[in-house]
Amino acid sequence: MRNRSEGLKIIGAGFGRAGTMSLQKALEILGFKPCYHMQVTLTHYFHLRFWIRAQAGKPVDYRKFFRKYRATVDWPACEFYPELMQTFPGAKVLLNIRDAGEWYDSMFDSIWAIQKAFPFWFPKEYRKIHDDIMWDTRFRGEFTNRDKTMQVYLDRIEEVKRAVPPERLLVYNVKEGWEPLCRFLGKEVPDGIPFPRLNDRRFFRRVILLLRIVEWLVPVLVIASLVLLFLFIF
Numbered sequence: 001m002r003n004r005s006e007g008l009k010i011i012g013a014g015f016g017r018a019g020t021m022s023l024q025k026a027l028e029i030l031g032f033k034p035c036y037h038m039q040v041t042l043t044h045y046f047h048l049r050f051w052i053r054a055q056a057g058k059p060v061d062y063r064k065f066f067r068k069y070r071a072t073v074d075w076p077a078c079e080f081y082p083e084l085m086q087t088f089p090g091a092k093v094l095l096n097i098r099d100a101g102e103w104y105d106s107m108f109d110s111i112w113a114i115q116k117a118f119p120f121w122f123p124k125e126y127r128k129i130h131d132d133i134m135w136d137t138r139f140r141g142e143f144t145n146r147d148k149t150m151q152v153y154l155d156r157i158e159e160v161k162r163a164v165p166p167e168r169l170l171v172y173n174v175k176e177g178w179e180p181l182c183r184f185l186g187k188e189v190p191d192g193i194p195f196p197r198l199n200d201r202r203f204f205r206r207v208i209l210l211l212r213i214v215e216w217l218v219p220v221l222v223i224a225s226l227v228l229l230f231l232f233i234f
Helices: 022-029 038-041 045-055 077-087 101-109 111-117 124-135 145-162 178-185 201-233
Strands: 010-012 092-096 171-173
Touching: 010 022, 010 171, 045 077, 045 124, 077 124, 077 145, 092 145, 092 178, 092 201, 101 111, 101 145, 111 124, 145 171, 171 201
Parallel strands: 010 092, 092 171
Antiparallel strands: none
């Protein structure tokens, strides 16, 4: 018989680029590990296909998918918080937030920039998961309109506040540190462990640079291979 205690204890309903990497690390320090994050999605091809199916309204098994995870933060899971709340009725909901302007600028310089740097020959699922779940749906194809996108962000925060029972929800900024998070989760503040402050902008810059190098390098290698093949044959 399946152990009903397995699965998610915390459902992250907040968007990415609002302290999710710091929050992921903090939750794992508190014992909620592993914590699911967008970076997990991007390194597992099956996960890409799972979320694309979910967004298309096709049947998926959230309980089976999250059987090894105890928490989620970031996209794509945050877009499915109502379904996850229903699947895991005992899980608490964590709405991570930050200043709307800071959030938009961070999004523009990271996720949006990487999306535009994907080479044309990259597997379509890497573009599709972003297009289907974020750019063409949540942001209505108008992400570059800063004011409209910030309003979408603020509206989403209010939506979650209305949808989740207050006793089940924590609206939280990682700048607040351990105290409110631990109080909400019924955990002691970790002794001698500072709250994690992770900034991955350098990581995104490196990924963008790598994608641009690969975009240039692969066609060159293909052409060189064809030339060598031609010389070998003829």
